[in-house]
Amino acid sequence: MGEMDSKIIVLILGMAVVTFLPRFLPMALMMEKNLPEIILQWLRFFPIAILTALLAPIIFVHNGMLNLSLENKYLIAIxxxxxAAFKTRNVISAMIIGVGTIIILNKFL
Amino acid sequence: MRLMEKFIGFQKSDKKKCFILGGKKSLPLLLGVIPFGFAYGVFAREAGLNILETTLMSVLVFAGTSQFIAVKMISNNTELITIIISTFLINLRHLLMSISLVPYFKRLNRYTLFFFSFGLTDESYALTTTELKRSLINEYFMLGANLIIYLTWITSSFAGAVIGSRIINFKTLGLDFALPATFIGLLALQMETKTSFIVLGTSLVFSLLIYLVIPGKWYIIIASLLAATGGVLWEKWIQK
Incomplete structure (x- = not known):
């Protein structure tokens, strides 16, 4: 295991603080408040918006380039x-079907 | 509002059930978390961190992408403050996630709030927001998911640090798609109304445009703000 470098310790603690605060502050400050209806409506769209934004580059961008062709295995596997997710309402089966599709595409393409 | 009352009723009773459900539902995500954590452990060792430092970062920071980028920057001898600022910018997206959870989780006590926020990751957020649309859950669902993902993250990064090299080629096993596939599944389960598709489409277009133009993780924040606003405008517009 060995000794720890004090610079690395400072780095880890600094990273821990700046990671924790954005996760913590909104809930801590706003948890007790009743938000106006329009804000609630706005917030309800965040999950879909954020998940889409997280996924989009993983699926569509390879080597820094937008890939909309059929050679993009991730795109096909969507x-x-x-x-599978719509039909079974079950995330595990969606994941298995997705990974299975990629394995098959890796074999044949 | 009626749903909210039912929700609060459920909230009082089923802590343990929700906690276990959250842990269970997080299992498919682990197939993506394990290779990611393992690879981080390997990279961290290559960047010169020892096993203890590598693992401690996972224990205290618990943020995959920024840990990856941090160890890459360490190996390039980047200044500490630059690494910390980058970490902050990468994780600013959690600010949006935390804000959007405010309407669902009220009056958490201090400790619950701490563990709830500390464990807020892309994975537990995806899982919890999907489940919020399908069933009546309380904060213990998220706590259960957080715990399982957290322990897996620590264990897999420790394993990567100890073993020190990639023993399995995750790509040939198709496991590189495990996390995206799970996220696609979770997202698909959230698509209920016409507006969901408007929001998805808007976020898709803007995130790709911004991703290709602006460096960093700004694409997540800007695209999400635009898409959520688009959703509100769309609903206001069709109601008229």
Whole structure:
């Protein structure tokens, strides 16, 4: 294991603080407040918006380039994965179908 | 509002059930978390961190992408303050996630709030917001998911640090798609109304545009703000 470098300790603590605060402050400050209806409506769209934004570059951008072709395996795999999720309402089966599709595409493409 | 009352009723009774459910539901995400944590451990050792430092970062920071980027910057001898600022910017997206959870989780006590926020990751957020649309859950669902993901993150980064090299090629196993596939599944389960598709489409277009133009993780924040605003405008507009 060994001794720890004091610079690394400072770095880890600094990273811990700046990671924790954005996760903590909104809830801590606003938890007790009743938000106006329009804000609630706005906040309700965040999960879909954020998840889409997290996924989009992973799926569509490879090597810094937008890839909309059929050679983009991730793009092809979206279809069976999403269908599996819609049909079964179950995330595990969606994940298995998705990974399975990629394995098959890796074998044959 | 009626849902909210039912929710509060449920909230009082089923802490343990929700906690276990959250842990269970997080299992498919682990197939993505494990290779990610393992790879982080390997990279951290290559960047010159020892096993203790590598693991401690996972224990205290618990943020995959920024840990990855931090160890890359360490190996490039980047100044500490630059690494910390980058970490802050990468994790600013959690600010939006935390804000959007405010309407659902009221009056958490100090300790619950601490663990709830500390464990807020892309994974537990995706899981919790999906479950919020499907069933009546309380904060213990998120706490259960957080715990399982957290322990897995620490264990897999420790394993990566100890083993020190990639033993399995995750790509040939298709495991590189495990996390995206799970997220696609979670997102698909959230798509209920026409507005959901408007929000998805708006976020998709803007996140890609911004990702290709602006460096960093700004694409998540800007695209989400625009897409959520688009959703509100769309609903106001069709109501008229």
């Amino acid at each position: 279809i069976p994965t999403a269908i």
